[in-house]
Amino acid sequence: MRFRAATVDDWPSIWQFLREIVAAGETYTYPRDVTEETARRIWLVDPPGRVVVAVDDGVVVGSAKLNPNxxxxxxxxxxxxxMVAPHAAGRGVGRRLGEHVLGLARADGYRAMQFNAVVSTNTRAVALWRSLGFTVVGRVPEAFAHPTKGYVDLLVMHRRL
Incomplete structure (x- = not known):
């Protein structure tokens, strides 16, 4: 697996799994019926932000965006x-992508990283971020309308760099 800066040519691959993940409504605060135009505007951030992709055997299997909080x-x-493509889940893509982006953030001079809205029922993500040194610094009760679990908490997670 390798990581590189995303290009506009990567968007169709990113959109394919972003659309599926967002439509499930379990992990992102984006509208479940987000349009491609809106998703592209949200995900493909302008500098000083960065967008990277994880590529395995020539296939984009994940993406991350890094920007000032x-x-x-x-x-x-x-x-x-x-975001990790569902077909690549459980292969360590998220961990390696997280480690890569933490390194980029350090190199860019950020002092810490903060996630504003980690869905509390997304136990795989919460466990991953904890294992990478993040702590929960806040909890917003019932701030996320989960499609099957009802109103669940959003976590604010933080890690010094």
Missing amino acids: QLGPGSHIAGASF
């Missing part, structure tokens, strides 16, 4: 989002 005086804290 806030503007101005809060821009020294990174934010990031990650």
Whole structure:
């Protein structure tokens, strides 16, 4: 598996799994019926943000975006989002992508990384981020409308770099 900066030519591959993940409504706060145009605008961030892809045997199996979590005086804290193609789940793509993006954030001079909305029932993601040194610094009760579990909490997770 290798990691590289995403190009506009990668968008169709990213959109294929992003659409599936978002439509399931279990892990992202994006509208379940997000249009391709809106998703592209959300995911393909402008500099100083970055978008990377994980490629395995020539196939895009994951993507991440890295950007300042806030503007101005809060821009020294990174934010990031990650998606792994469902067909590649359980192969370590998320872990390796997370480690790669943490390295990019350090290289870009960020002092920490913060996730603003980790769905509490997304136990695989919560466990992954904890194993990579993130801690839960906040909990927003019933902030996410899960399609089968009802209203569940969103976690704010943080890690110093």
